[in-house]
Amino acid sequence: MENLDNKVLFAKKGIKNTKQRNMTYNILMQENLPVTAELIFLKLKEADEKISLSTVYRILEVFISKGLVIKRNLSEDNMAVFEINNMEHKHHLICYCCKKMQVIKGCPLGAYEKILQEQTDYDISGHRLEIYGYCPDCKEKK
Template sequence: MSEDYKDCLRTHGLKSTKARNGVLAILSAEASVITVDAVYQTLQERGCKVNFSTVYRILEMFTERKLTEKIFLPDEGKYGFSLRRTGHTHRLICLRCHKVVDLAHCPLSDYEKEVAAKTDFEIVGHNLELYGYCPECRRKKP
């Protein structure tokens, strides 16, 4: 596997293994959120002999180490994963193809300050995910 994956794993305090490198390679090639099932299936197709539970544990470990993000996919009733993007991001997620589009502007910063003032909470962060259908999927919709 690529030295880049080994370095990435080392940076996040993880050992480089064939399965972890394989998961990273799959996530790196995806512009969308991908489910554990899809990662497992792709690894199997590539000849990587790994259990489904191992793939799940790898993705959960990556999420704990801030390497990936775990994102709920309401249309499927399960979670998917994507590589963590740098910086403060908000995203649009297509319910059909799971494509992710980052929003350039944070629409919540003023609201966050207002809520903090009203509640005396020290707010340290937030997430915003908007779900819908991308233009390509809308065109294909029956």
């Protein structure tokens, strides 16, 4: 399951090209939303790959250190999720019940960042926004 694009990308980033790294990266590329290491592990197992969860975490740490992947800790339950770093600024809407995530389009905080910077003299370099609630499916079940 080697991807030529992955091979070139890994070489540029100084990452050793292995089957397990290729498969892990491909899974992340297929996902539209952040995923847990456990979900990646299960998908690798479905593909009959012999890999341990700790190896998945080590692969993800390599990807993070080279700027290919972003790790986020969702504040609600301190769960780590991972996604491809496509240099796109985005926020998420997260269901309390089923943990489903949805990307929020647009960012309402740009102007607020400027105001805060003027008021506090901080050099603001970024922010994250997670909004929690109940998705339509879970709201209907309640």
